[in-house]
Amino acid sequence: MAGVVTSVVTNLVAIAAPEPVTAVLVAGTPPADSVPPGISLAVGTALVSLVVTVVTGWLVDAVVVMAHEGSHALTAAFLGIPVHSIKIGATEGGTYRSSAGALSTVPIKMAGYLGPSAFGLLGCIALAHGRYDVVLWGSVVLLVGLLAFTDNMFGWIAVTLIAVGLAAAAYRPSAPLHVWVGCCWTWVLLMGGLRTAVGHRRGGMDHRSLQEMTLVPAGCWGGVSVLFALATLAFGGFVMTGAVQLGN
Numbered sequence: 001m002a003g004v005v006t007s008v009v010t011n012l013v014a015i016a017a018p019e020p021v022t023a024v025l026v027a028g029t030p031p032a033d034s035v036p037p038g039i040s041l042a043v044g045t046a047l048v049s050l051v052v053t054v055v056t057g058w059l060v061d062a063v064v065v066m067a068h069e070g071s072h073a074l075t076a077a078f079l080g081i082p083v084h085s086i087k088i089g090a091t092e093g094g095t096y097r098s099s100a101g102a103l104s105t106v107p108i109k110m111a112g113y114l115g116p117s118a119f120g121l122l123g124c125i126a127l128a129h130g131r132y133d134v135v136l137w138g139s140v141v142l143l144v145g146l147l148a149f150t151d152n153m154f155g156w157i158a159v160t161l162i163a164v165g166l167a168a169a170a171y172r173p174s175a176p177l178h179v180w181v182g183c184c185w186t187w188v189l190l191m192g193g194l195r196t197a198v199g200h201r202r203g204g205m206d207h208r209s210l211q212e213m214t215l216v217p218a219g220c221w222g223g224v225s226v227l228f229a230l231a232t233l234a235f236g237g238f239v240m241t242g243a244v245q246l247g248n
Contacts, residue, residue, distance in 0.1 A: 035130050037183055042240040045180060049187035053195060061091050062158050064116045064192040069093040070146045071115025072108055079104045086146065088155030092205075106213065109206045113197050113225035117232040120189030123182070124236035128246050132182035136170035139163075139185065183240070190236050194229035201226050 037045070053060045065088055073083045081104055087094045119142075123135045143163040150156055169181035200207065201222030211218040238244040 036128050036242060037179075037240050039241040039243075041179070041183060042237070042242075045183035046187050046237070046240075048180075049184045049191055052184070053188060053191045057195075058090060060188055060192040060195065062088070063162065063188060064196045065089060065091065065093045066143070066146060066159060066162070067116035067119050067189060067193070068112040068196070070142060071111040071118070073146070073149060074115075075108045075111040076104075079108065081108065083149055085151040086149045086155070087152045088146075088150055088158060089152075090154065090158075093155070106210065109210050109213075110221070110224075112206050113193075113200065113204065113222075114228050116189050116193030116196065117229045120186050120193060121232040121236050123186035123189060124239045125246060127182060127186060128239045128242075132179050133170060135182045135186060136166050136178060140167045140170065186236070186240070190229075190233045194226070194233050197222070197225040197229040 069086050069088060073086055076083050119139075123139075126132075126134045126138070140163050143159050143166070147156065147159045147163070150159055166181065166185065169178045172178065202219050204218070204222060204225075207218035207221040207225075210216065210221045235244070239246060
């Protein structure tokens with residue numbers, strides 16, 4: 001099943017993405033005009049994303065649920081645990097997989113709350129090298145993979161709409177839109193990851209499950225999630241503004 005999904009995703013990217021973008025994703029060759037965001041663009045898009053996160057919390061929640069459940073699924077797949085289906089809701093979801101031992105279940109459970117911030121940090125690193133195309137098309141690829149396992153109507157509609165929106169912004173890499181969308185998308189993942197980690201720091205379902213499995217209090221697991229989200233938001237912000245320079 002995983003091989004089929006990978007093949008489908010690869011073919012979709014090859015068909016949909018412009019040739020320069022396909023070269024970036026496959027060969028890792030950056031476009032000639034790649035420019036990091038810089039402090040003005042990073043701060044401007046951060047403010048826009050903050051407003052979006054505060055005003056349209058429901059939308060950010062849906063994005064975070066996708067990243068959360070996708071992180072569960074990716075971690076399970078990495079550990080060789082088959083994933084059967086994924087449900088995506090407006091504020092919560094579920095990943096249904098084969099049973100696994102405690103050594104596998106703990107990282108799978110923990111990955112959910114770390115995932116949105118981790119994806120955001122990877123986006124910051126790509127943006128620091130001017131790879132707006134990789135941020136957007138990479139997100140589209142991951143969303144298509146998520147869609148292949150989604151089995152509820154809300155999930156199909158929400159994931160499809162966001163994937164189409166990101167692809168539309170990425171399809172014309174010469175336009176300023178893809179730069180703004182790439183930065184805002186990355187900020188939303190970072191801010192949304194922190195928002196969810198703080199909101200679920202004591203009563204998150206995964207944290208309660210981890211407490212039952214390890215006897216470590218749910219609040220401790222929640223604290224780890226919050227600290228990770230804060231650290232990635234801070235470091236990602238420094239990277240995007242250019243305060244921290246990454247090597248080529």
